[in-house]
Amino acid sequence: MRDIVVFSGNAHRQLAEHICQYLSVPLSQSTINRFSNDCIQVQLNANCRETDVFLIQPLVPPVQDHLMELLQMRDAARGASAARTTAVIPYYSYARSDKKDAPRISIAGRLVADLIDTAGANRVLTMTLHAPQVHGFFRIPVDHLNALHVLARYFRGKDLADTVVVSPDLGGAKEATHFARLLKLPVAAGIKRRISDEKVVIDSIVGDVDGKKVIVLDEEIATGGTLVELVDRLRERGVNHITVSCTHGLFTGQALPRLGSIAEVKELVTTDTVPLSSQSQCPPNLTTLSVAPLLGEAIRRIHHGESVSSLFTAPDWIVDTG
C-alpha cells in the first residue's frame, strides 16, 4: 500500500491538522510565497513520489488565492510524481454559481471544476454542495459527503418536543426532510427569492410551524440575510424558539453579531468545514461541531479502496474529537 501524504494550503490548517490526527499521519509542510508581482508560488516540502496525496483546501475567502494555491499544490504533486491526488474541498464555494440565471454570466461552478480537473486532480472529496447536481460538473470521481449525521447526533441530545425542521428554501427541502427523518421530526420550507447577494425575500412558509420550536437547516450561512428574513416570517407564525444549524458557517461581515442579537435565535450550530473568521465576534450561543473525523474516515476509505457511500447509512465512524 502506498503512503498517504497530506498537505494543506492556507485556507484552514486547523481542520487539516485535525484530519491528520484522525488518520495518525503528519501534516506535511508546504511553502506558499507571493511574489512582488502578486503571483503565488507553492512548494511541497515532503516526498510525493508514488504516494497517495490529499490536498486539503476549502474555498473560503480570499477564494481566488485559495483556489490558486490548490491548483498549484496539485500541479506540484504531479511534477513530483504522486501516484494519485485527491482534492479535499470541504467547502466548494463556487457551487452557488450553478446555473445561467441572468444574461451573459459565467457558470463558475463548472469552470472551477474544469480547472481542478485540468490541474490534474484524480478525485475530489467535498461536503454539502449548494445543489447536489454540482457533483456532475466534475468529470473526475467525486465523493460528496454531508454533515447531517454529525448535526443530528448533536440534536438528539436535546429536548425536541413540538419541534419542526425548517428549510429556508425549497431547494434545501430534500436535505431538510432527510435531516428531519433522522430526528423523527416534521419538516417545513420557505418560499425564497434571492434579490441580490445580501437581499432575499421569503414570501411564506409551507408547512405547520405555528407556535412550534424550530430547527432551521441551511447548507451555508454567509451574510445572514436569509436567516433574518426567515426569522421575520417565523415570528409572524408565533415562533419564538429557533435553533439555526448549517454545514458551512461563513458568517461574512456582520453576520455573527447580527444573528447573535436576534432574541428568538437561541443557538447557532455549525461545523468546521470553514474557519471562523474572528473568534472575537462569536456569540456565546455558537456551537461548532467537527467534521474532521468524517473527512478523515472518508480519506482512509478512499486510500484503502473501501466504500465511502456506506458512511451515509452506518455512521459508526462518528467519534468525539474533544
Ligand code: R5P
Ligand atoms: C442559498 O441559496 C443557500 O441555501 C443559503 O441560504 C445562502 O447561501 C445563505 O446566504 P446568506 O446568509 O448570505 O443569505
